[in-house]
Amino acid sequence: xxxxxxxxxxxxxxxxxxxxxxxxxxxxxxxxxxxxxxxxxxxxxxxxxxxxxxxxxxxxxxxxxxxxxxxxxxxxxxxxxxxxxxxxxxxxxxxxxxxxxxxxxxxxxxxxxxxxxxxxxxxxxxxxxxxxxxxxxxxxxxxxxxxxxxxxxxxxxxxxxxxxxxxxxxxxxxxxxxxxxxxxxxxxxxxxxxxxxxxxxxxxxxxxxxxxxxxxxxxxxxxxxxxxxxxxxxxxxxxxxxxxxxxxxxxxxxxxxxxxxxxxxxxxxxxxxxxxxxxxxxxxxxxxxxxxxxxxxxxxxxxxxxxxxxxxxxxxxxxxxxxxxxxxxxxx
Amino acid sequence: xxxxxxxxxxxxxxxxxxxxxxxxxxxxxxxxxxxxxxxxxxxxxxxxxxxxxxxxxxxxxxxxxxxxxxxxxxxxxxxxxxxxxxxxxxxxxxxxxxxxxxxxxxxxxxxxxxxxxxxxxxxxxxxxxxxxxxxxxxxxxxxxxxxxxxxxxxxxxxxxxxxxxxxxxxxxxxxxxxxxxxxxxxxxxxxxxxxxxxxxxxxxxxxxxxxxxxxxxxxxxxxxxxxxxxxxxxxxxxxxxxxxxxxxxxxxxxxxxxxxxxxxxxxxxxxxxxxxxxxxxxxxxxxxxxxxxxxxxxxxxxxxxxxxxxxxxxxxxxxxxxxxxxxxxxxx
Numbered sequence: 001x002x003x004x005x006x007x008x009x010x011x012x013x014x015x016x017x018x019x020x021x022x023x024x025x026x027x028x029x030x031x032x033x034x035x036x037x038x039x040x041x042x043x044x045x046x047x048x049x050x051x052x053x054x055x056x057x058x059x060x061x062x063x064x065x066x067x068x069x070x071x072x073x074x075x076x077x078x079x080x081x082x083x084x085x086x087x088x089x090x091x092x093x094x095x096x097x098x099x100x101x102x103x104x105x106x107x108x109x110x111x112x113x114x115x116x117x118x119x120x121x122x123x124x125x126x127x128x129x130x131x132x133x134x135x136x137x138x139x140x141x142x143x144x145x146x147x148x149x150x151x152x153x154x155x156x157x158x159x160x161x162x163x164x165x166x167x168x169x170x171x172x173x174x175x176x177x178x179x180x181x182x183x184x185x186x187x188x189x190x191x192x193x194x195x196x197x198x199x200x201x202x203x204x205x206x207x208x209x210x211x212x213x214x215x216x217x218x219x220x221x222x223x224x225x226x227x228x229x230x231x232x233x234x235x236x237x238x239x240x241x242x243x244x245x246x247x248x249x250x251x252x253x254x255x256x257x258x259x260x261x262x263x264x265x266x267x268x269x270x271x272x273x274x275x276x277x278x279x280x281x282x283x284x285x286x287x288x289x290x291x292x293x294x295x296x297x298x299x300x301x302x303x304x305x306x307x308x309x310x311x312x313x314x315x316x317x318x319x320x321x322x323x324x325x326x327x328x329x330x331x332x
Numbered sequence: 333x334x335x336x337x338x339x340x341x342x343x344x345x346x347x348x349x350x351x352x353x354x355x356x357x358x359x360x361x362x363x364x365x366x367x368x369x370x371x372x373x374x375x376x377x378x379x380x381x382x383x384x385x386x387x388x389x390x391x392x393x394x395x396x397x398x399x400x401x402x403x404x405x406x407x408x409x410x411x412x413x414x415x416x417x418x419x420x421x422x423x424x425x426x427x428x429x430x431x432x433x434x435x436x437x438x439x440x441x442x443x444x445x446x447x448x449x450x451x452x453x454x455x456x457x458x459x460x461x462x463x464x465x466x467x468x469x470x471x472x473x474x475x476x477x478x479x480x481x482x483x484x485x486x487x488x489x490x491x492x493x494x495x496x497x498x499x500x501x502x503x504x505x506x507x508x509x510x511x512x513x514x515x516x517x518x519x520x521x522x523x524x525x526x527x528x529x530x531x532x533x534x535x536x537x538x539x540x541x542x543x544x545x546x547x548x549x550x551x552x553x554x555x556x557x558x559x560x561x562x563x564x565x566x567x568x569x570x571x572x573x574x575x576x577x578x579x580x581x582x583x584x585x586x587x588x589x590x591x592x593x594x595x596x597x598x599x600x601x602x603x604x605x606x607x608x609x610x611x612x613x614x615x616x617x618x619x620x621x622x623x624x625x626x627x628x629x630x631x632x633x634x635x636x637x638x639x640x641x642x643x644x645x646x647x648x649x650x651x652x653x654x655x656x657x658x659x660x661x662x663x664x
Binding site (some may be wrong): 002003004005006007008009010016019020023024027028030032033039040042049050051052053055057087089090091092093094095096097098099100101103104107108110111114120121122123124125126127128129130132133134135138140142144329330 | 334335337338340341342351355359360362365374383421423425430431439459461464465472
């Protein structure tokens, strides 16, 4: 039977990783790519370089739109490598018949978000394709950042590190899901879509030694923790009670049987930080209104190398696995 | 009435330029972007940076596919600024149900073409979207090149320059058109899709002083010449008889009423070179099998600033305008 690409191949989880390894790494193999970081580090460690294509549906959702998302997504990938976002390219694929006013709204959101990152768009591409060959608009942003803090790597986490998140998790995934399904829950549920460089910069400026950073996009916090456990050959143990989840997201999860740790985020990052810096890091993050729920959620052990353990609120222990199957497509 | 995006807004010609200026330049304005070059020059002139999204249909066509095209397109934009392609990102959006084997074929073409450019893919993104939300596969490539010859600019062409092309024009546009319409003309018509850095490097290595370079993609040679005439405030005068066009492309043009100068190319570039270097440049280009038809096609005057004049084979003169209207969509 002919093997075909399924939605699971884009889930940010297990099948996605397999496709990337089997097809792309296999053909393009090189040391930089195989580090599997959020951004490539090039030019003797001076620059970070990262790309993302955004296909989110709906294109407008509570608290953001595809334009803001496209700037946050790429700038955040740079920030996660300790880089200050500097130059971006913007490539749009627009469906014939798309409203010019909507395009302007999207582009203005991009402009606003670029300002927060003190970054500029220096090159672009505009394609218009016939009706039915793309759904409304897809945006690619690719960015170059200047590395201001080097050595961040998902491959170097040790038992000296604690695991932190900068805020309550799952808001983006839950927001997109309810928007798409037309679920009106009269709640304050809104996407966490946000530029993370200011928070990262505050940590760096305050002398916090960061081991690893990653924004928990597709595949959520579970995917990040599992990748880290594998890449650093460690066991990560997190406490469910300590993982901040808003009441709104909890409600959606209970209603629909989701796990908050599998939901996508667009302004939430996981940190591995040396014990002696972790509490100070939380203090610094708490100064940001969007990071009031920043918490230490777990630790690193040698118990089950390459595995993530969740200590549940009920007192039981279980493995928290990499998400698998057809998770919500078009989340970003 | 609500203003909407039309296919003409993506034609590489007049409406495309207007959309880019009104929406994107207006929001993102900065000096680098407004230079309107093939690639942005950043980091004190040391690096070139360019992006392109590829939506070509069909994805396989005579002599190339969307993968080869995606590498050539971005590497060529860097080469056109005198830069050696170095690092690329690759972001794919795949339709659910796409065959894995086809994806591998595409990715292997990319690998082969990267080798010709001595460039590597260092970062990527893979999205899978539901059936009907994208047509098969779209690929974005964004590249960083190392500037090895600086000063190339579409804004500095003078009457001291001659206008050259590196080969016969229009092959890509004609190939895509016949492939899409199922026209079987039993000919040797094939896309010119090709990496141009080797030709540019040969010119530079031989001491040729290059004023301007641009690959004649969407909008063809007409679009390039008109942009140059405007950007450098000059009149460009070309001789129809001197513009190389293959018999196959001539045939398609006659059959369908196209003008070869409006057809897209993917391995054809226009050069503005000082008179005293132009003939030597042609000699150098002739050493490349794909550039055997390299020719001097015109000159620069002050007769009609910002206009392009075509001296037709019939002895008449007319303006060669920027292409307008719904040219062939999804050509690249």
